[in-house]
Amino acid sequence: MSGINELIRTEEDGSLSFGNYELAAKGKVSGFEHAGDLYKVKTYSDITKLEKNEMFAYESTPGTVVTGYDQKESGLTFCVEGCKDTQVIVAVDDDAEYQVAVDGTVMEAGSMRLAGKLVLSLELEPGIRKSVSILKK
Numbered sequence: 001m002s003g004i005n006e007l008i009r010t011e012e013d014g015s016l017s018f019g020n021y022e023l024a025a026k027g028k029v030s031g032f033e034h035a036g037d038l039y040k041v042k043t044y045s046d047i048t049k050l051e052k053n054e055m056f057a058y059e060s061t062p063g064t065v066v067t068g069y070d071q072k073e074s075g076l077t078f079c080v081e082g083c084k085d086t087q088v089i090v091a092v093d094d095d096a097e098y099q100v101a102v103d104g105t106v107m108e109a110g111s112m113r114l115a116g117k118l119v120l121s122l123e124l125e126p127g128i129r130k131s132v133s134i135l136k137k
Contacts, residue, residue: 088121
């Protein structure tokens with residue numbers, strides 16, 4: 001997948017897709033309305049960042065393409081693709097515990113939660129997507 005040409009879009013299933021790690025210069029979309037919320041995305045080869053209602057939601061370094069981003073009360077699911085190993089940070093509730101799974105395998109180590117953010121290290125490469133599930137316990 002070469003990225004989201006629009007940088008952010010709503011999918012037929014109601015999820016979001018965003019990002020483009022192939023851009024050499026920063027691309028940005030502000031004020032994207034989805035399900036009553038406003039989103040802002042900044043993306044290029046070095047970073048992809050998503051804000052929801054002016055609050056942090058997602059960040060990856062280097063940049064990524066995210067598809068099927070679906071945030072509910074029970075947690076967050078999405079698929080991610082990038083050009084190399086990537087650090088992903090997502091916003092989570094301070095007062096909750098989460099179960100993290102990558103491609104269906106529950107992670108026992110390699111993720112941590114600090115001050116409302118969960119940090120994941122993912123081994124990525126072009127053309128290979130990883131599914132991520134971050135669900136409240």
